[in-house]
Amino acid sequence: MDYKRGRYSGFIKPLFALVDLVLLNVTVTFFDTNITNTYIFGIYISTLWIIISLKNKFYEVQRHTRVIQIIPLLIRQIVLFGFLLYAFIGFFKQPDISRLALGGYFLTVSILIFGFKFFTFYILKKYRAILSGNTRRVIVIGKNNKTRQLINTFNTRSDFGYLFKAQFSVSDPDFSLEKCFEYVINNGIDEIYFSVSELSNKQINQLVDFADNNLRELKFIPDNKDIFSHKLKYEYYEYTPILSIRNIPLKEPINKFLKRLFDMLFASCIIVFILSWLTPLIAILIKMESKGPVFFKQSRNGFNYKEFQCYKFRSMMPNKDANLNQATKGDLRITKVGRWLRKTSIDELPQFFNVLFGDMSVVGPRPHMVSHTNEYSKRVDKFMVRHFVKPGITGLAQISGYRGEIESDKDIIGRVKFDIFYIENWSLLLDIRIIVRTFTNAIKGEEKAY
Missing domain, CATH: 3.40.50.2300 (Response regulator)
Known part of the structure; x- marks a missing residue:
């Protein structure tokens, strides 16, 4: 279970996309196009380039892709971009833009994109062939x-x-x-x-x-x-x-980038607009009832089975079994404030810092304690599939009735089935639906929230 992937190939495609965006935005400065607002133009072409790339799968060039497959990909990308580039004149009412200069910009960018695409394609091939890298x-x-x-x-x-x-x-x-x-x-x-x-x-x-x-x-x-x-x-x-x-959709660099961007924006909003004022209040309540730290951290297994420290508001009396035994119904370790925190899921809010640090995602399979992961990986078939993606604060299994205490193998098997479905069918829309459902469930209260 200690297998780790140490490659950095996941960064290659996002890096190529970033270079293309730089080429698009820097090249325009060399042409006298008479664009009145270069910032709007930069946002416009950058956004369209990303949308076209996603639709065209422009960066999905695999190690076994042939040159003959790249050429039509490039042509589709450049032609679509060209049409939308000239549409900027009408959309933003820019009659004074020089069509000739814009044409020169488009031609230059096309040559640069073509050149960079083939350059990186051959460089990666040479890197693998000569230096045995990215293998x-x-x-x-x-x-x-x-x-x-x-x-x-x-x-x-x-x-x-x-x-x-x-x-x-x-x-x-x-x-x-x-x-x-x-x-x-x-x-x-x-x-x-x-x-x-x-x-x-x-x-x-x-x-x-x-x-x-x-x-x-x-x-x-x-x-x-x-x-x-x-x-x-x-x-x-x-x-x-x-x-x-x-x-697995989240293996695609573009999907991974979109999910990470969403996670960072969402987590930042929660931290700034909720945790910034709620944390001091929760800290006072916790300290008034019992001695001990405000935050509780616990080792859990995340992406590729890697261990990380998961943060929560402390909801129990300090005890030596906190990292070994799950909370059960009527658990005497849970404080009065802690019972309310757990019932409303407020105790999970500090995990948005885990999201910001990159250990977790807002939505994904819930991470288990290390001791439980070791146990379930031996007992439950396909349990380890959950570690193909980052763990989440909430997940499809949790909104489908499989949250809280695991009372029997049926609970963990059901959780794994929903987690695998999520991993294989991920979309940003699915994440949003799960977040909304989590919020409504927290308001209504759940039977196993203890």
Whole structure:
């Protein structure tokens, strides 16, 4: 369970987007366009560029993408931007803008964007091929024409950034998935590729469970078997078709950026407009009833199983079991003020500082105590999938009746099912709906809020 991902590839695409925005805004200063308000123009082109990029998936260039796939992507992006660029004249009533200068700006920006796109594309390929940077370790399970073709691609296309480590043949007398699992753990393997045609349904389920519970990516090499899933992602590595079992929207840099931006804005508003005046009042109430700190911190597991300190208003008498035992109904450790704090969920508000620090998100799977995570990861199938994203102050499971004390395995299994659904179906709109529902539930009061 101590597997960590130490790569910085998640920053590459946002960095490229930032450079493009800089090019768009700096280049216009070299042309005498007669724009009356350059700030409005800068906001306009920057916002439109981001919207077009999201729609066009302009930054979704993978390590196995070919040049022939990038060209139409660039053309669509530039053409759409060109139309909306000239629409600025009508939208903001700028009759004095020089069309010729604006045309020169558009042509120059197009050349710069084209050049930067191909430059970064080839630089990343050289970085992977020559310096072995931005790489992922892989194994292949199965031995047939398609697996041989895929392994050949891994070995010959070093610019893809895959380090092929081992192949496991199902036909070998001593083959077992347990040996594969042991190899994956001991050698820090990132991705597992397997041939669907060579494994039984039971073995495929074992692979899926192992990958989920150990935070590894599992990818299919398809055959003629039917695979039914709405979340399978179909890709080509040169001429070899590859299926990814779980498509996680928050792995996309643009989605990650939007969620982080929303988190920071929302958390900042709560801290400035609510916690700034509420914290002193809560502190007085807590101190009046019992001795001890105002805030309570507890080690919990977050993104990629990493531990962090989760903050709350203290709602219990100081006790040595606070990091081991959950609060139960009628728990004598809970103070009178603490009971009210927990009933209204006000005790959770300091976690907005965790959001600001980057350990948590406003919405996501609720983080568990370290001792509970270790326990449930062994008892509950797919429990570790929850750690593919940042934990949240509230979540889909919490507004669906699975908050508070875990009284039986049914509670934690239900929580995991809702958490996985959230991870696979994330959207900003879903986050907003969960926040609104959390607020209304806090006002009405919940049965397990104790």
